[in-house]
Each structure stands twice: as C-alpha cells, then as structure tokens.
Amino acid sequence: MQTQQDSSTSATTIPPHNNNDAELKATAPGQLRVIKRNGSVVPYTDDKISVAITKAFLAVEGGNAAASTRIHETVAKLTDQVSATFKRRMPSGGTIHIEEIQDQVELALMRSGEHKIARGYVLYRAARAEERSQLAPVGEKIHPSIRVKHADGSESPLDLGRLEFIVQEACEGLQDVSAQAVQDEALKSLYNGVPEDEVNTSLVITARAMVEKEHNYSLVTARLLLDKLRAEALSFLNIAQSATQHDMSIYYPQALPIYLAKGAELELLDPRLASEYDVAALGEAIKPERDMQFHYLGLQTLYDRYFIHSNEVRIELPQIFFMRVAMGLAMNEEDRNARAIEFYDLLSSFDYMSSTPTLFNAGxxxxxxxxxxxxxxxxxxxxxxxxxxxxxxxxxxxxxLGNDWTPVRGLGAYIKGTNGKSQGVVPFLKVVNDTAVAVNQGGKRKGAVCAYLESWHIDIEEFLELRKNTGDDRRRTHDMNTANWIPDLFMKRVFQDGEWTLFSPNDVPDLHDLYGKAFEERFEHYEELTRKGEVKLYKRVKAGDLWRKILSMLFETGHPWITFKDPCNLRSPQQHIGVVHSSNLCTEITLNTNKDEIAVCNLGSVNLAQHTGDSGLDLVKLEKTVKTAVRMLDNVIDINYYSVPQAKNSNFKHRPVGLGLMGFQDALYKQHIPYSSDEAVEFADRSMEAISYYAIKSSSDLAAERGSYQSYEGSLWSRGILPIDSVGILAEERGADYIEVDRSETLDWAGLRATVKSQGMRNSNVMAIAPTATIANITGVSQSIEPTYQNLYVKSNLSGEFTVVNPYLVKDLKARGLWDAVMVNDLKYYEGSVNKIDRIPDDLKALYATAFEVEPRWLVDAASRRQKWLDQAQSLNLYIAGASGKKLDITYRMAWYRGLKTTYYLRALAASSTEKSTVSQGSMNKVSSQSAAPKAAATASAAEPQAAPVPLACSLDDPDCEACQ
Incomplete structure (x- = not known):
C-alpha cells in the first residue's frame, strides 16, 4: 500500500544532497512535487495514489469479478478527490510530503464511507512505520540531514540546532503546545536543496495547521513568522542576518536609528524622525517582549499591508512600527520624546489602536x-x-468617502441654462462608481465611497435599485455603496400608513437643510403647493410602499443602508453653524458639510477587552487610556496631510475626532455574559458611559491646555448640553410617542457639565464607533461591537488556508473536559455554531451563540444604550436569521424608535438558508449574481421570504473591504 515511489527505499538511506536534481529538472514549473522519506523529491502523479488505494481494496475485499467494477470506479473517484485537494491548496505548484498524501488518502476513504478499507490502510501504515523505526540505527533521527540553498546559490547543512531553538522559543510560556510536534511535522516538508526562505514557511504552515486543535498555536505561528521578519529587516539594515527573539533586547535599540536614517534616505520616512528626537532614548524604551503577544492573523496582516518596505523587503519590525507611528503623532508636542514613548506604550500594549490611515502614514x-x-x-x-x-x-x-447627492436636481427637472431637462442623479453616480474603481487608496486598499440621498428626492426609487444585477447596466453602480438619508417625518408617515411626496430639490431648495419640526412644516407646505399646481414636478406614493421597497432592495442587494437624518442633526453639538447632510462610508460619522467644508474625521479605538476582567471594567486604566488616545487623535488634525483645501478648512475650524471601541464581544466573554441578555445591554450602557465621560473630560482638559476649537461658542457644549442631554432634544422634536430611550446614568455628569462650560472643548465631536475590521485583527479581538460570526472558521489568504477558533470557547470546553478532536469536527460541520452540539451545556450555548443566533432586538437595544452617550454614531451591522419582510420591518422600525442615528449593513439569511448556511468568501460586499429576492420578500405581510443569497457586510475574512479602520 505504498504511494508515490516509497516502496523501494529504506528510511535510513541518506542520499547525496544533489540526488534529486535530474528528477526536478523534469518537473515543469508550477507542478506539484513529492518529498519522499529519504529526502529526495519526485514529480507528483495520480497513478501511484490509484495503485495504493486499489491495493487497499484488494487486501480487504479480494479480487472477485463482482467487486472489481465497484473498486475501479471508487478508486478513480477517490484519487480525483485527493489530487483536487492539493491542486486547490497549491494552484501554483509546491511540495508535499508523502505522509501528507497518505493522510489525505485515509481521510478520503473515511469520508466516502469505506471504513473497513480505511482501517486496513491505517493498520498497514502503522506497521510500515514500525518497520522503519526498527531499521534505523540507535540514536539517529528518522529524517536524514538536509542541505539548504541560499539566495546566492550556495548550500549548507540545515542548522537543526537553531531550528529547534526557534521552535522552542516560539512555544515558550504557552500551555498545550508541543515544540517537538511542530519541528517533526515541519521537517517532513523539507528536502535537499530547499530554498532558505521555505524553511521558515514550513514552520509557519505546520504550526498554523495545528490552531484548530489548540488556539495557542496561533501565537506559536506568529512567533515563527517573526523569525522571517527579523531576518528580512535586520539583514536589510546590515545589523544581523538572523536573530532570535531573545536577541531583540540588543538589536531593537541598534535598529531604530539605522531604520530611521535608511527610511529617510529612501524617501519613505520624514527625516525629522531621525533629527528631532532622542533616538537612543526611544530605542531603549522599546519593549521587545510585546512582539510575543501577536496572534498569527494580526502579525500576518501587519506584514502583508502595514510594514514599510523597499522593493518588497520589509524594513520595519513590529515594535519599530509602533514607535514610528508614535513619533509621527508626537511631532508637534513640546516634550516630543516623552509623548512618543507614552503613545508607543499605548499602541504596543494593544490597549488602543489608531485607525488604518494613521498606521499606514504616520511619520x-x-x-x-x-x-x-x-x-x-x-x-x-x-x-x-x-x-x-x-x-x-x-x-x-x-x-x-461619503457623498451627499441630495442637492442635485432629479430626472425631468428643468435646466435653465440649456432649456432642457435633467437626467437626474443616477448617471453621475455611475461616474463616481468608476472613479472609485480607478483610484484606489494609495495602492493599499480599494477605493471606497458611499452616496447618500434623502427619501423625498424624486430619484429615490431608481436610487434604491443601483446595486441590482438586472436592468440597464449604465444605470447601475456595482462597486460603490449607497445609503438612504431618512427624515423622521417619513417614518411617521410609515407608522401612520400615510402618503409621501417626492420632489426635485431645485423646486424645494431649503428642505435638505431643515430637520425636526421645521422640516415637517416646510414639507407639508410644499405638499400643499403641489395641490395648488404651483409645484409641477412631484410624485405621490404610499409611504408604506416606499418603505417596503427600501427593505426589499436592502434584502436583495445589501443596499441602501438606512440612516436617520433628524437624530443626526437634532443631537449634533454643531447644529448652531451647519447641517449634517449625510454620514460617511461606514455610517458612524455625523459632521456638517457645505460647499466650503469637507468634513474630516480621525479615528481610533479603545480595546475594551484589555480593560475588562471577571469583575467588569477597570475604570482607572480606561481613564488613562482614553486621555492619551484623545490627545493622539487631536494631534492628527495638526499633522495631517490635506489633499483638498476644503478638508483642511473644516478640520482646523471644528477639530472633530472619533474615539470608538472594539472587543465588545471579548469583554462579554471575559465576564461570562451572553450577548442575548439584559446584562449585555447593561454592560453596553455602562462601558460606553465611561468612555464617553473620560473622552469628553479629556477633550475639555486639552482645551484648557491648548484652547477650544474655533466654532465652540454657540455649540451644545458651550450651553452645557452633553450627548446624554441631547436625547431630550430629539424626544421633544420628534414627539414622545415616537421614541423610547433609556436615560439612566451612573457617573458625575453634573460635575462634567460644569467642567466643560468652564474649560471649553478642544474638539467639536469626540466619539464614533467604527467597524475596526483590520485593527481588530491586528490586536486579536472581535470587531467593534459585533457578536461573534463563527466560533471556528477557515480563513484563506495569500499564505494559504488556516483555521481561526474562538479561544474563549476552547478554554471553557477544556475546563469541562469537552475539547477534543470530535468537538473540532462537530464545530466544522456546524460551521462554528455550538447550538446543535448536544454535549455542550446550555449555559455555554447561550454564551457562545453566533451572530445569526442572536436576535436582532438585542443588537438594537445595546446600540440604543450606546447611542445616548455618543455625539456621533456607530457602525451597527444587523444580523437577521430567517429573514422575512416582517422581521426586517420590525427591526428597522425598532432602530428608529430606539433613537439610533444610523445602521450599517444588513446581514440576513433567508428562512430556508438558516438550517446550514455558508458564506462565499470575498462576496460579502458585492451583489450576488444569484440575488433574486422578490419584492414580496420584504413586505410586512410576507410569511416567509424566498431563499436568496444576501450580500453581507465587509468580509470578516478580508480586511481590504473595510475602509475606515
């Protein structure tokens, strides 16, 4: 039962180091290769697998004629499955150890139900392994010595001593991991003449494959990747060809000044970093041990996208990366050295993380x-x-980008300059869409834009259909996002089953700048003008019909997002000098815009998990973190590069920042609080209250030091009205029958009001909760305020496939003796859900319920409790399992009723999709080619929707799709 030419060579045969050259020359580029146990490499062929599987069948079933046909057909099918597995994993070719091939044969036999054959195959493999061990001389390793090919073409023996040390160092201090297991498995992938960089790759891939069995291997994998990074950066800087993590206490201080000088020479860094700081002191402040806290996904993300490089060689090490960002943000500080160390300590601890543009470009x-x-x-x-x-x-x-398109006149509107009629908003949006595709974000991320249109615009019905796959493609925008800017009056008409009127904005020029009661009065005035014939271009529709179309398109295409105009304006601290006309790309920013001002927001997020223990929030630590974070965000405004003058004008005048949070789900896990619970809603309230309190206080203290922002006088801040107080303004304008918001508080808000009135505010806006997709990956916590999407899933990237598993779940299952290989398989089968695994206790099922198992009302309630403390908004994704028109209707009405300013993506599963669902990678932010939810699917009267693939939010798997952080 041998596979791939292994039957004739003893395991102890040690070939000369170039014994496989002739065979490899015959291997075409991109072809798969097989590493035999003697270290030689041969081309991969299907026929050896077919022979091995056939022998296994014959040994068990015999060779009678009745069995031969079945055996032949089954063997062909299984061979194809095994080969397809490797071709899928390595489409560009690569090397596979013979043991891995035999593992796949065994797995294919089991999956096909051939249990007797599989058992025989396993027993045969075990017997052959025993024979090989008996043949090996005492004290000699099974694997022969291997020579490594270096970049200059020279070869040298593989340094097993160093390899063992690196693996042991990677496992240092971690429970339930085995350095020996990693080393043994990695050696199976090595062969004579292996390129030097493939040695580290083998270690990384080996450890990564073990993550599903033990989460700590994610830390091991990251530490093994660090070995590659250290060699890459230190050799470029001419410090050392390689280094262990223990060496970095010496090398980090040496590397920082060389890196800064080299970066300036290559025009990658601001030369002031090297000349205006005490670089020696900063080098001594670096904490090399913080390299060890990375999980693999976080470090791989930094390696792939964030670390500064020259000709694809990374010249930046993790702690130097954080120090570079800190130095960039401290550039204008009086004591810039002390502030740089303060900022570095905060970033490198993972207690807080700046947004992606700041990490990309600071310094x-x-x-x-x-x-x-x-x-x-x-x-x-x-x-x-x-x-x-x-x-x-x-x-x-x-x-x-977030664009407000409501002022542009609608289809059919009169154009005085040409005596013609307008083609409306849609043709221009097609140009915007194509511009976003053509101009990406610095070559690092896709261009991303969201167009906003108010619900009374006469083009609104066509706007709703922009993301459909059917219809005239010249009037479709498949690559940009859309959002509906909804006035309260429209929602009231929906509740009242009333009529709604659509206008062209050139006929009603003041509507877009009005909100609250003023909007209602003016809107009704224009409706009266239509009845008198004084406004010619309009359309009357049932508010309920338009609402159902909004929900239908949201269900079918994922757009437009639903955002609410009045709470954004009535609760805006800056309503004295302007109007919020839209939100941004991710619906968390609510700032004024006009022809002279492009609103800008600078983001960063507190890692809530780092400030939470079994007993709840560490308020002392949280206050310290928020104080430094707000200072860092305020510094961004003065240091930032502005590519258009309107953005600089706005940012310097109002100085808005957006401090948010991430790791909310992790914080709940740490306290053993299920997301679907009153305790979770209460924690959302109290944690946001604390962040809000300390953020406002920090901005006020900065004002005492640096002065208030220019447009402070007349703002809600200057009148002693804080975000919690502005809920009352919304309730008064909307009417008590249309809002229900909890207004409980626990901190000294009266004292803070007095402080703000006395000291002022440095920033017009202070808080906003962004999606944090990428920076949450870097810090190894759950995104933003999201519930866990899956407790176990397979992630694919350029490095291959690997498993991501919920470490909190693993810890709790281990504590109850439930974590084993069967549990791993069960989690895979149920796609990360614990709900249908019988042996998991009910309390853990509640605690580890995944996003689609959390009723949306809990998401809305928790968001409502946060929203009362926020001067801006939050990126709130809504997960709805068994989606129906009625569920969507109830959920979004509830979001408005609970006082939310905005919502983000709808992540919906149709009723027939919830039993066992999958998500196509990379398609979450695109319209599925199969999306065909009928209009009836989103009507309140529909009992159950049709099964339709629903586009979800930016991929949990793909940081590129998220543009804010």
Missing part, C-alpha cells in the same frame, strides 16, 4: 492620517465634477 513624508471624508455635491455641472475630482484626490491618499 512618512505625506502623513494622510484621517479616515473619513464627507462632502456635499452642489447642483451645477462644474460643482458635480469638482466633487468627483475631490473624491479621486481623497481616495488616492487612503480616505473613505
């Missing part, structure tokens, strides 16, 4: 550090194309 020659830009598009051709040009410039330097 570089063009420090575009801001995350979000909001613009209003004027109603003239010059202004429209000027706005599109602004989009291109902002996107070029890595900014996410």
């Amino acid at each position: 570089t020659l063009r420090p575009q550090l801001s995350s979000c830009y909001l613009t209003t598009v004027p109603d003239d051709l010059h202004g429209i194309y000027g706005a599109i040009q602004d989009n291109a410039m902002l996107s070029k330097f890595a900014g996410g």
Whole structure:
C-alpha cells in the first residue's frame, strides 16, 4: 500500500544532497512535487495514489469479478478527490510530503464511507512505520540531514540546532503546545536543496495547521513568522542576518536609528524622525517582549499591508512600527520624546489602536492620517465634477468617502441654462462608481465611497435599485455603496400608513437643510403647493410602499443602508453653524458639510477587552487610556496631510475626532455574559458611559491646555448640553410617542457639565464607533461591537488556508473536559455554531451563540444604550436569521424608535438558508449574481421570504473591504 515511489527505499538511506536534481529538472514549473522519506523529491502523479488505494481494496475485499467494477470506479473517484485537494491548496505548484498524501488518502476513504478499507490502510501504515523505526540505527533521527540553498546559490547543512531553538522559543510560556510536534511535522516538508526562505514557511504552515486543535498555536505561528521578519529587516539594515527573539533586547535599540536614517534616505520616512528626537532614548524604551503577544492573523496582516518596505523587503519590525507611528503623532508636542514613548506604550500594549490611515502614514513624508471624508455635491455641472475630482484626490491618499447627492436636481427637472431637462442623479453616480474603481487608496486598499440621498428626492426609487444585477447596466453602480438619508417625518408617515411626496430639490431648495419640526412644516407646505399646481414636478406614493421597497432592495442587494437624518442633526453639538447632510462610508460619522467644508474625521479605538476582567471594567486604566488616545487623535488634525483645501478648512475650524471601541464581544466573554441578555445591554450602557465621560473630560482638559476649537461658542457644549442631554432634544422634536430611550446614568455628569462650560472643548465631536475590521485583527479581538460570526472558521489568504477558533470557547470546553478532536469536527460541520452540539451545556450555548443566533432586538437595544452617550454614531451591522419582510420591518422600525442615528449593513439569511448556511468568501460586499429576492420578500405581510443569497457586510475574512479602520 505504498504511494508515490516509497516502496523501494529504506528510511535510513541518506542520499547525496544533489540526488534529486535530474528528477526536478523534469518537473515543469508550477507542478506539484513529492518529498519522499529519504529526502529526495519526485514529480507528483495520480497513478501511484490509484495503485495504493486499489491495493487497499484488494487486501480487504479480494479480487472477485463482482467487486472489481465497484473498486475501479471508487478508486478513480477517490484519487480525483485527493489530487483536487492539493491542486486547490497549491494552484501554483509546491511540495508535499508523502505522509501528507497518505493522510489525505485515509481521510478520503473515511469520508466516502469505506471504513473497513480505511482501517486496513491505517493498520498497514502503522506497521510500515514500525518497520522503519526498527531499521534505523540507535540514536539517529528518522529524517536524514538536509542541505539548504541560499539566495546566492550556495548550500549548507540545515542548522537543526537553531531550528529547534526557534521552535522552542516560539512555544515558550504557552500551555498545550508541543515544540517537538511542530519541528517533526515541519521537517517532513523539507528536502535537499530547499530554498532558505521555505524553511521558515514550513514552520509557519505546520504550526498554523495545528490552531484548530489548540488556539495557542496561533501565537506559536506568529512567533515563527517573526523569525522571517527579523531576518528580512535586520539583514536589510546590515545589523544581523538572523536573530532570535531573545536577541531583540540588543538589536531593537541598534535598529531604530539605522531604520530611521535608511527610511529617510529612501524617501519613505520624514527625516525629522531621525533629527528631532532622542533616538537612543526611544530605542531603549522599546519593549521587545510585546512582539510575543501577536496572534498569527494580526502579525500576518501587519506584514502583508502595514510594514514599510523597499522593493518588497520589509524594513520595519513590529515594535519599530509602533514607535514610528508614535513619533509621527508626537511631532508637534513640546516634550516630543516623552509623548512618543507614552503613545508607543499605548499602541504596543494593544490597549488602543489608531485607525488604518494613521498606521499606514504616520511619520512618512505625506502623513494622510484621517479616515473619513464627507462632502456635499452642489447642483451645477462644474460643482458635480469638482466633487468627483475631490473624491479621486481623497481616495488616492487612503480616505473613505461619503457623498451627499441630495442637492442635485432629479430626472425631468428643468435646466435653465440649456432649456432642457435633467437626467437626474443616477448617471453621475455611475461616474463616481468608476472613479472609485480607478483610484484606489494609495495602492493599499480599494477605493471606497458611499452616496447618500434623502427619501423625498424624486430619484429615490431608481436610487434604491443601483446595486441590482438586472436592468440597464449604465444605470447601475456595482462597486460603490449607497445609503438612504431618512427624515423622521417619513417614518411617521410609515407608522401612520400615510402618503409621501417626492420632489426635485431645485423646486424645494431649503428642505435638505431643515430637520425636526421645521422640516415637517416646510414639507407639508410644499405638499400643499403641489395641490395648488404651483409645484409641477412631484410624485405621490404610499409611504408604506416606499418603505417596503427600501427593505426589499436592502434584502436583495445589501443596499441602501438606512440612516436617520433628524437624530443626526437634532443631537449634533454643531447644529448652531451647519447641517449634517449625510454620514460617511461606514455610517458612524455625523459632521456638517457645505460647499466650503469637507468634513474630516480621525479615528481610533479603545480595546475594551484589555480593560475588562471577571469583575467588569477597570475604570482607572480606561481613564488613562482614553486621555492619551484623545490627545493622539487631536494631534492628527495638526499633522495631517490635506489633499483638498476644503478638508483642511473644516478640520482646523471644528477639530472633530472619533474615539470608538472594539472587543465588545471579548469583554462579554471575559465576564461570562451572553450577548442575548439584559446584562449585555447593561454592560453596553455602562462601558460606553465611561468612555464617553473620560473622552469628553479629556477633550475639555486639552482645551484648557491648548484652547477650544474655533466654532465652540454657540455649540451644545458651550450651553452645557452633553450627548446624554441631547436625547431630550430629539424626544421633544420628534414627539414622545415616537421614541423610547433609556436615560439612566451612573457617573458625575453634573460635575462634567460644569467642567466643560468652564474649560471649553478642544474638539467639536469626540466619539464614533467604527467597524475596526483590520485593527481588530491586528490586536486579536472581535470587531467593534459585533457578536461573534463563527466560533471556528477557515480563513484563506495569500499564505494559504488556516483555521481561526474562538479561544474563549476552547478554554471553557477544556475546563469541562469537552475539547477534543470530535468537538473540532462537530464545530466544522456546524460551521462554528455550538447550538446543535448536544454535549455542550446550555449555559455555554447561550454564551457562545453566533451572530445569526442572536436576535436582532438585542443588537438594537445595546446600540440604543450606546447611542445616548455618543455625539456621533456607530457602525451597527444587523444580523437577521430567517429573514422575512416582517422581521426586517420590525427591526428597522425598532432602530428608529430606539433613537439610533444610523445602521450599517444588513446581514440576513433567508428562512430556508438558516438550517446550514455558508458564506462565499470575498462576496460579502458585492451583489450576488444569484440575488433574486422578490419584492414580496420584504413586505410586512410576507410569511416567509424566498431563499436568496444576501450580500453581507465587509468580509470578516478580508480586511481590504473595510475602509475606515
């Protein structure tokens, strides 16, 4: 039962180091190769597998004629399955150890139900392994010595001593991991003449494959990847060809000044980093041990996308990366050395993380550090194309965009200059879509833009269909996002089953700048003008019909997102000098825009998990973190590179920042609180209250030090009205029958009001909860305020496939003696859900319920409790299993009723999809080609929707799709 030419060579045969050259020359580029046990490499062929499987069948079933046909067909099928597995994993070719092939044969036999054959195959493999061990001389390893080929073409023996040390160092201090197991498995993938860089790759891939059995192997994998990174960076800096982690206490201080000088020489870094800091002191402040806290996904993300490189060689080490960002943010501080160390300590501890643009660009020659830009598009051709040009410039330097298109006149509106009629908003949005594709974010992320349109705009019905796959493709935008800017009056008409009127904005020019009671009065005035015949271009629809179409399109295409105009404006601290016309790309920013001001927001997030223990929040630590974080965010405004003047004008005048949070689900796990519980809603309230309190206090203290922002006078802050107080303004304007928000509080808000009135505020806006998709990966916690999507899933990236598993679940299952190989298989089968695994206790099923198992009302309730403390908004994804028109209707009405400002993606599973669902990788932010949910699927009267693939939010698996963080 041998596979791939292993039958004739003893395991103890040690071939000369070049014995496989002739065979490899015959192997075509991109072809799979097999490493035999003697270290030689041969081309991969299917026929050896067929022979081995056939022998296994014959040994058990015999060779009678009745069995031969079945055996032949089954063997062919199984051989194809095994080969397909390797070709899928390594489409560009690669090497496979013979043991791995035999593992796959065994697995294929089991999966096909051939248990007797599989048992015989296993027993035969065990017997052959015993024979090989008996033949091996005492004291000699089974694997022969291996020579490594270096970049210059020379070869040397594999340094097993160093390899063993690196693996042992990677496992140091970790429970339930085996350095020997990693080493033994990795050696199976090595062969004579193996390129030097493949040695580390083998270690990384080996450890990564073990993550599903033990989460700590994720830390091991990251530490093994660090060995590659150290060699890459230190050799480039001419410090050392390689180093262990223990060496880094010596090498980090040496590397920092050389890195800064080299970076400036290559025009990658601001030369002031090297000349205006005490680099020696900063080098001594670096904490090499913090390299050890990375999980594999986090470090791989930094390696692939964040570390500064020259000709694809990374010249930045993890702690130098954090120090570079800290130095960039401390550039204008009086005591910049002390502040750089303070900022470094916060970032490198993972207690707080700056947003992606800040991490990308701090300390570089063009420090575009801001995350979000909001613009209003004027109603003239010059202004429209000027706005599109602004989009291109902002996107070029890595900014996410939110465009307000409501002022642009609708289809059929009169154009005085040409005596013609307008083609409406949609044709211009097609140009915006294509611009976002053409101009990506600094070559590092896809360009990303969201168009907003108010619900009374006469083009709203066509706007709702922009993401459909059917219809005239010239009036479709498949690559950009859309959002509906909904006034309270529309929601009231929906509740009242009333009529709604659509207008062209050139006929009702003031509506877009009005909100609350003023909007209602003016809207009703214009409706009266239509009845008198004084407004000609309009359309009357049933509010309920339009609402159902909104929900239908949201269900079918994932767009438009539902955002609420009135709470964004009535609760805005800056309502004294302008209007919030839209949100941003991720629906958490609510800032004023006009023709002279492009709103800018600078983001960062507190890692809530790092401030939570079994007994709840560590308020002392949280206050310290928030104080430093707000200072870092305020510094961004002065240091930032502005690619358009309107953005600089706005940012310097109002100085808004957006401090958010991530790791909310982790914080619940640490306290053993299920997401679907009153305790979780209460924790959402109290944790956001604390962040809000300390953030406002920190901005006020900064104002005492640096002065208030320019437009402070007249703001809600200056009148002693804090975010918690502005809930009352919304309730008064909307009416008590249309809002229900908990207003409980626990901290000294009266004292803080007095402090703000006395000291002022440094920032017009202080808080916003962004999605944090990428920075949550870096820090190894759950995204933003999201529930866990799956407790176990397989992630694919350029390095291959690996398993991500919920460490909290594993810990709890281990404590109850339930974590074993069978549990891993069960979690795989049920796609990360514990709900249907009988032997898991009910309390753990409740605690580890996945996103689609959490009723959306819990998400809305928790968001409502947070929203009362926020001066901006939150990126709130809504998960709805068994989605029906009625469920969508109830959920989104509830979101408005609970006072939310915005919602983000709808992540819905149709009723017939919830039994056992899958998510296609990379398709979450795209319209499925099969999306065909009928209009009836989103009606309140529909009992059950049709099964339709529903596009979800930006992929949990793919940080590129998330543009804010």
